[in-house]
Amino acid sequence: MPILYSLYFSPWSLKARWALDHHGIDYEQREYMPIIGEPFMRLRLRKFTGKITVPILFTDGEPLTDSFAIARYAEQHGSGPKLFLPGRGRDIETWNQRSETALEAGRLLSMAEVLEDPEAILETVPPPLNRLGAVGLTLGKSATRTFLAKYQINAAAKTSAMAEAREVFEALRDARQQATGDYIYDEFSYADICMVVATYLCAPPAKRYFPLGDAGRRRCIHPQLSEEFGDLIAWRDTILERHYPPKL
Template sequence: MTELLGLVFSPWTEKARWALDVRGVPYTFRHYQPLLGEPALRLKLRRLTGRVSVPVLTADDGRVLSDSADIARWADGRGAGPTLFPAEHEAEIARIVDLSERALAAGRARALSRMLADDEALAEMAPPPIRRAHGALAARLGAFGVRRTLRKYGGHEDGAEAHLRTMVAALDELRATLARSATTGDGPRTLLGRFTFADIAMSQVLVNVAPPAALKLGAASRRSFSDPELRDRYADLVAWRDELYRAFRTA
């Protein structure tokens, strides 16, 4: 059986899961435990130095894929359902995926910076046994993990204003592209006139604006991932994301 290793609250993991689910590809999901799970992940990826991250898919044919877009492409060649990478839209999908990656990185930096000021949210990042037994220790462990993540991916030194500009530029582009796109009958608008991986990728940018109800987050973590500066300004895009979930995220 194909296995997907990931984090339930990660938009990168969600991109991979959504692609697998919408194509009807069977797989087993396994939750990745940061820090504790890293040695095994390095062995799986055959990468003893450098940065490693999830999602990681181990296919039933032995292939190991460690990028959400690569996993989605793999899924697109299997199962059935909407074609996620139609040939006529390849270049535009690549452009939109790149835009989403930049915005996701900026959104992550903003969310984790908010989390560092919220001990309750930090405690929710710690493993449940530690959280139940040692509340104060859980918050310190959570802070260690959050700071490590910020260092790991970099960019946090760019500052809050730079990250805000990146997010605003991506969300404005999303709004403009949706306005130009053709409607798809009674369903939600899509970026390219049909549902593709571009919609999945850009919908995840909104996790760091207003997390979807389906995302498994504690109340304090949800507070950290919500961006008051952007939530009201882009309420139409949050509504679009929610409609997209209702129409295409059935698993």
């Protein structure tokens, strides 16, 4: 059975799980532990340089190390309605790219000043370490610094991240205005999944869709974006209500 390493609170992991579940793929889910789990993952992937990120799906073939590759695998090996609509492959790839841009911008906006927020840092420390008081916080800060360096996150880049997120959401608004129904294309597709999830780190949905702790969640709320793109947030909530979790 395929094994999926993912992070329960990560939108990238959610994209992969949504596609796998939509297609009824049976897989074993394992929670990845950032930083601490990295050496094991490097060994398992035989990848000794470059970034390690999840989701990662181990199958009988080559490991799949990107949510988009996992979604394609689900399409090929699973059942249920297609998510990659015929003739829309290239367009869906573009939506996935936009989703990556918005998620990376959202990660930067929500994490840029996280070192000043001990409560949010402690939420990232796994038990039992998070019960060690000052020691837990020091470990959390050190892991957070490594994470910030890995993704080059700093407060100076906030303005450009905000502009990048806006550009993506404007493209989605244009597509919504041209659409005749509730979806980006005629039917529900991976483009919708990408763009629903793209909003998570800029304007998080209800907790049942995004199980982040209260402090982490607070850091993802950017009122400028949720006010400016309220129409898209409402659209996102409609699609979630209808399609998540997927009804098999």
